[in-house]
Amino acid sequence: MKRVRILLIDDSRTSQAALRAALADDPALEVVGEAVDGPTAHGLIGRLSPDLITMDVFLRAESGLDLAATIMQTTPTPIVMVTAADVRDPSLAFRALQAGALEVCAKLPGPAHPDYAKRRAQLIRQLKSLAEVPVVQRGPLRTRPARPLLERAPQRGVVRPDAAFPAAPAAPATPAPVRGPATRPGAGACPMLLIGASTGGPPVLSKLLRALPRPFPLPIAIVQHMTSDFVPGFAKWLGGDTGHPVSLVSSSVAAESGSVYMPVADHHLVLEPRSRLCASSESPYGQYRPSIDRLFESAASIPDAAASIGVLLTGMGADGAQGLLRLRKAGARTFAQAPDSCAVASMPMRAIALDAAEQVLEPHMLAAALLAAARAAAVGRTRT
Secondary structure, three states, X not given: OOOEEEEEEOOOHHHHHHHHHHHHOOOOEEEEEEEOOHHHHHXXXXXXXXXXXXXXXXXXXXXXXXXXXXXXXXXXXOEEEEEOOOOOOHHHHHHHHHHOOOEEXXXXXXXXXXXXXXXXXXHHHHHHHHOOOOOOOOOOOOOOOOOOHHHOOOOOOOOOOOOOOOOOOOOOOOOOOOOOOOOOOOOOOOOEEEEEEOOOHHHHHHHXXXXXXXXXXXXXXXXXXXXXXXXXXXXXXXXXXXXXXXXEEOOEEEOOOOOEEEEOOOOEEEEEOOOEEEEEOOOOEOOEOOOHHHHHHHHHHOOOHHHEEEEEOOOOOOOOHHHHHHHHHOOOEEEEEOHHHOOOOHHHHHHHHOOOOOEEEOHHHHHHHHHHHHHHHHHHHHHO
């Protein structure tokens, strides 16, 4: 059995010892080194080539976020921030993702804490899964503010963490041939934009929503995999960052054009007829709650499914792929983020393998395509 080789970076020897002890009993994990600062960490990374790095946000003489960004520029390695800082702070998580970290986790409580075993098991599962994520080299952070995406000229080059969206491809992606019904919204249709994302999703969602006009001509429903504690802060941050009103759905609501909807923590988001969204506490779909598949499949099952637009963004695993296929077969417009532009490409790659995506686009092209599709859907509804 291949063991996941882990480098711990933390300026507290006590914290290092606690994490090492928490991981010691799992035969699939091996702590191969420990560092308290950047120079030591760089030396160990070059010598040990770890499969995964855990790192605190705050280090003795530097920011862990700055160190993460430097590592991703020089020796790209999966990084998980394990910190005593408030992981519910959306700005912290967003900056960590910008720097190249895959996840932000809270440090474990003491072994006597009633939740210790549960949280230790959750952390171990995360480390094992994230160690398998392929990562790419990042460029240096830019200090000048970025223009809105739809105003940018395509550029080639290295992906920059603050931009979140990568450079344009040499040529536009070729749309996949449309399969399934060619129908479009009819009488009583209720168009809605449905977006699913997982690992690496928050920066892409932020940039995508900022690129879309306000108000957007359709309601927008989003399922983003994240820890429960982070959901309220993320929704508040996303609304403030993008200018779109973002609401957390806790019961059943009539979705309104121009508004963004996400489920409350640990609930599915389900689309019902006549543009109603509801939160559901039904069992996890696969291992996920909320599940992207659950949202997409609920949209595909209603009579006016062809009015929907489905989008699957960056993420690990396969959640959303089957749902996107069902949407496409029901006549909906379907899109997937181009794998080369993803922080983690497995979700859109699975959708592409199923021929679930009508178009596969780089994010900077996706915004314009979604706007065109949304305007067409809104016009179709008006004419009927």
